């Protein structure tokens with residue numbers, strides 16, 4: 001099995017420590033979301049894993065080996081770090097053909113990944129004429145060229161249209177289901193929630209969390225029951241009688257903390273309170289992430305006083 005192992009990894013640029021004694025493992029068969037505020041060290045960590053930079057101390061290995069020692073590395077690790085990496089004067093197809101040749105990947109595979117990433121129709125155009133979304137797809141095509149066991153993608157949804165965002169989500173799920181090791185950085189929390197099983201979260205170069213996504217959310221956001229009624233007085237009376245703490249919101253909803261939707265539904269129907277809507281509010285990745293990283297954000301936007 002091919003894992004990415006980061007051990008006590010530190011990277012300093014002058015006096016700035018971009019990555020600070022970081023240790024985590026990215027395992028096969030699941031999508032690991034790589035999160036953290038701007039400047040947290042995600043790209044630096046990915047660059048160190050891919051041998052594009054040297055660590056100040058510590059190690060980053062793929063399947064137990066440093067990337068630089070891998071023979072024909074595209075067959076082991078596929079990566080998208082920068083959508084602008086391809087040469088603008090080459091066609092997309094030629095870009096992939098050069099990469100394939102350098103790693104002894106059969107040329108037929110180029111057409112396969114062009115089809116897979118939806119850019120076969122523009123493959124003979126020069127890359128400089130590509131939109132950001134097309135470049136992004138070309139970068140993903142390059143990452144998948146060698147059918148690698150490990151896939152590392154930095155912000156893959158960047159520039160993709162809505163259809164492309166759904167496509168990348170399904171692609172990531174499929175790569176994990178095939179048993180590959182998939183590490184994906186993103187600032188889009190709803191997106192990450194739709195494809196990640198596991199999260200690694202950084203703040204100022206340090207590890208803040210390394211756990212299954214569900215556990216991460218549940219540990220930080222209290223689940224609540226959301227309820228809407230046409231008889232607020234009766235609702236409040238029944239909830240108080242049953243020892244529930246209910247809060248009314250501006251949009252006409254009530255929320256009940258520390259409660260299960262089944263219990264609240266049963267109590268309401270038993271008391272004959274008219275219910276217009278009843279749902280469980282499990283908490284979102286965005287809420288949990290913002291709660292964790294509030295103190296770790298280096299470049300926060302000032303909040304407006306109202």
Ligand SMILES: Nc1ncnc2c1ncn2[C@@H]1O[C@H](COP(=O)(O)OP(=O)(O)OP(=O)(O)O)[C@@H](O)[C@H]1O
Pocket residue numbers: 013016017018036037038039040041042043044045
């Ligand atoms: N080549 C470099 N020279 C000097 N400092 C660097 C270099 N690369 C990164 N840094 C610094 O290291 C820190 C981590 O940057 P990095 O790009 O890894 O963060 P990130 O989590 O990927 O951020 P973002 O979400 O904004 O892409 C930042 O403070 C950045 O300024």
